[in-house]
Amino acid sequence: MRIEAVDFFYLSMPEVLDVGDGSQDALLVRVAAGGHVGWGECEAAPLVSIASFVCPMSHSACKPVRDSVLGQRIDGPDDIRRIGDLTRAQSLDLLQAEHTLSGIDMALWDLLGRVRGEPVYRLLGDRVATPKLPYASQLFGDDPATTYALAQQVRRSGYRAAKFGWGPYGRGSVADDALQVAAAREGLGDEGVLLIDAGTVWLDDVALAAARLPALQAAAVGWLEEPFISGALGAYRALAQRAGAVRLAAGEGCHNYSMAEHLLHHADLGYIQIDAGRIGGISVARRVAEAANAAGVTYVNHTFTSHLALSASLQPYAASAPGAICEYPVEPRQLALDITRSHLLPDADGFIRLPEGPGLGLEVAIERLAPYLVDVVIEVRGRTLYRTPVLMT
Amino acid sequence: MRIEAVDFFYLSMPEVLDVGDGSQDALLVRVAAGGHVGWGECEAAPLVSIASFVCPMSHSACKPVRDSVLGQRIDGPDDIRRIGDLTRAQSLDLLQAEHTLSGIDMALWDLLGRVRGEPVYRLLGDRVATPKLPYASQLFGDDPATTYALAQQVRRSGYRAAKFGWGPYGRGSVADDALQVAAAREGLGDEGVLLIDAGTVWLDDVALAAARLPALQAAAVGWLEEPFISGALGAYRALAQRAGAVRLAAGEGCHNYSMAEHLLHHADLGYIQIDAGRIGGISVARRVAEAANAAGVTYVNHTFTSHLALSASLQPYAASAPGAICEYPVEPRQLALDITRSHLLPDADGFIRLPEGPGLGLEVAIERLAPYLVDVVIEVRGRTLYRTPVLMT
Missing domain, CATH: 3.30.390.10 (Enolase-like, N-terminal domain)
Structure with a gap:
């Protein structure tokens, strides 16, 4: 053809x-x-x-x-x-x-x-797709009370993991940020996985990021995402040494394989997050997933758009270890939902499964x-x- | 304002x-x-x-x-x-x-x-602009005879340094490439500075690049430019260890400060080449020039377009040590020449001097x-x- x-x-x-x-x-x-x-x-x-x-x-x-x-x-x-x-x-x-x-x-x-x-994952060489634990990905509320309500709603919807990011986080005082994180933890309950996304707000300033660590540690946050811009490898490494149980996550800004490789080898990450819609598609994302495995860094998708993009972003690490998490846009605009006729919805156990249909397994709702x-x-x-x-x- | x-x-x-x-x-x-x-x-x-x-x-x-x-x-x-x-x-x-x-x-x-x-360089904090030795930057001929003729012409025009790149180089056999490099050296004479630009042709394949080193060493080439894509830091490092007196040069692909920083610290370069028209302008280029100084890597402009771009690309390292080289487009299309009313021409000694007029020191020929x-x-x-x-x- x-x-x-x-x-x-x-x-x-x-x-x-x-x-x-x-x-x-x-x-x-x-x-x-x-x-x-x-x-x-x-x-x-x-x-x-x-x-x-x-x-x-x-x-x-x-x-x-x-x-x-x-x-x-x-x-x-x-x-x-x-x-x-x-x-x-x-x-x-x-x-x-x-x-x-x-x-x-x-x-x-x-x-x-x-x-x-x-399905694409089989063309990539994986025999089965393991279920993923979706984390509800959403924006911080404008104030801690709103964030608390959002986290409660996420919990009621059955999610066992949630990420809050952007909005006011990192733009006000250390105390303000601590209240936001505590509100998210309180709303989510003690058992939920809580992840925080700083959206590169501190650029490459380790001290600004480090000042937030005590609150993140107190809330048993699983990862702090993008405290810095993707290229700030030294800042990531320095913060990782001070972060204790809070692991660092980054990678959505990668627009080629090299950038991801640098993060894998020089940033001391716990998680690398790849958006197949930016890095050069599924092909490059798959290379990164393999390199991440070899480097002992956990691969996770980055997706904030449609379920077509979600399916594409899950294919490169379809055969991950059971219980692996995946980003799951929980409050997309209607447009993002309307793009596909069906959706990747959590199953009875709360897991997301890749479709078994051919290709990406979803029909575009033209x-x-x-x-x-x-x-x-x-x-x-x-x-x-x-x-x-x-x-x- | x-x-x-x-x-x-x-x-x-x-x-x-x-x-x-x-x-x-x-x-x-x-x-x-x-x-x-x-x-x-x-x-x-x-x-x-x-x-x-x-x-x-x-x-x-x-x-x-x-x-x-x-x-x-x-x-x-x-x-x-x-x-x-x-x-x-x-x-x-x-x-x-x-x-x-x-x-x-x-x-x-x-x-x-x-x-x-x-002039801009003074706003950047430099008191004087030192003259730069221009290297005539041009494409390889389609065959060694053409390259020889081009190199002779460059020499006759009074240039003491020349760079040949792109065209067939790296796309044929090792022997073909050796003939091209030897022809460039012969045409330029023994005393001229000869630089070679591979235009990322080997992506990240160290063996392919290393196979060309003997010919480059035999021709006393000053630098091998962009054997690899900008992000292939490990490949640069590995090749540098085998390159002897041939130093590596790279950096034109950098489109932000971080990329240049990674090259400075992880690629074992001799030269970093920054295009102010890509990296975010004079402001970012200046940051790189300062970081290069600190890292002991020689900063050089990358310019293949108009003299407006040339002036902009020279400002960030105006106060370099005397005798520093600069890229000088020797065969631009008429468009590139017509953009400015005056041009940065070599002086009687063959050096390029930044204009002392305000700003970039050139008038656009609207x-x-x-x-x-x-x-x-x-x-x-x-x-x-x-x-x-x-x-x-």
Whole structure:
């Protein structure tokens, strides 16, 4: 088969709020080859990722992603990896290319799985997918009372693990942050797994982060996520030495394999969190999962968007040890839910299981997406390089 | 002063060839504040960098670059750094943002220099700018005979240093590559400084790179540049141990401070090469120059475009030790030359000197640019987010 078409669909809530909620828009990618289609999703900044697919060439190492994808053979997993390598070489100087490639890579795995009647994780070489314990991923409330109520609600919904992040955390005083963490613990109860996400708020300042450790330790927090930007390896290492039982987690900012490798080897992490929609797709995420295993760091997905993205982000570590956790967006906007016809819901025991259907195992609900579709036109020298395609149901 | 306007001008040669020549297009940025203007240039993929300035917000950490720039105060160097920090925080998940910011940061330094009547390097804290020995930066010929002729021409033009790169190098056999390097050395003569650029062709494969070392050593090559992708720290370290007098150079791919820091501390480089048009502008490049000094690694600019970009890339290490080298694009397309009214030409001794005029010290030749201006329209939901501005002379 050859790749005949790659279509991008920019979807958005009618209003995008200035909050740390990544489910407010989405960029779906549909790839067609040999009469089959596959779907994927790029994380964040849809317009920019579309532009990096269609832009004019700047030079031989700065080509649009399109040039490395359209017309390529796609007969097996090696072709997907080859297309990724080609894109990285031909778009070396096009920074956004990795995000665009991510959705395309997912769609190619989905397509290949459908052709072969196999779930993606089996194409990746895993025989079974072990159930994952979902942690409810959500934003801190604006005040401790709201956070307490959110945590109680999470507990009532049956989650045994929860993560709170962003919002006011790290932006006020150490005492304010301590009250937020204590409220989350109180609402969740003593037995729940509590995780905290600082959203890179301290950049690379170890002292600011270390000042929060006593409250995190007192609340028996499982991990502190992204105290620093992804590249601040030395700061991670220094904080890890002072953090005791609180492990550090990071990795969602990785947009290539090297960045993840640096975190694995130089940051003293307990957990590495990879978003398949950013790092270059399922192919690169899988390489990281294998490297994490070898390095003794626990791999976890990063997902804050649709269940299509959730399925894609779980495939790379499908065969993890039983009881492994996974990020589970608990309060996505309606858009993120409407993208797929079915969803990865917790089973009777509260675990998430990867679908056993072919590819990513979910059907995109094209018939529901029209209200979210954003009309985009990109013209260069009077030629239309991109126009939002019609959604054919 | 407040930033009142930021305008992007996408310029291109009529035809862009599939060769490793970054001077075939350009993205100029003009920033206006308090009745003054400054100019900068973003490296590569103009359409994508424009999109990252104007795109709709995806969430609180994925805002268009515009949101962190327009309306900001700009009274001194600290404001420029503050705007950079704000952009990195508010566009954390917008990968292309660093390239867009790079040109804006340059333009802000240019503007501030014009307001204060000082060259940028003095605003950065250097008292004098030392002359730099330019190395003629160009592509390998398609065969050794062509490379020999190019090297002879470089020598006749008075250059005492030259770099050959890309083209066929690293894509054929070890013997082919050896002939290319020997031809470059023969054409340049025994006394010239010869540098070789592999353009990341071996990705992270140490053996492939090491096989080329004997020819590089025999030709007394000063540095081997980018044998690997920027993130392949372990491969750089391993090759450096086997490279003897051939030092390794890398860094042009860095798009933030952390990436450069990792190269400085984990790659055993002799030289770090920073493109101010990619790494986040002059502000970040200056931080790297200081860190390189502290780490005992020699800082060099990376520039393959206009003399505006060249001036911007030299400012961060203006006060280097005498005799320091600088990259000098020797065969740019006419576009790159037409961007500025004057040029940084070698003096009687063959050295390049930074202009002593205010800001970046060069005037953009607006009157010459109309033939190169690329018409772009970006519409989202029927609203025009970007339309190529009129060039007012």
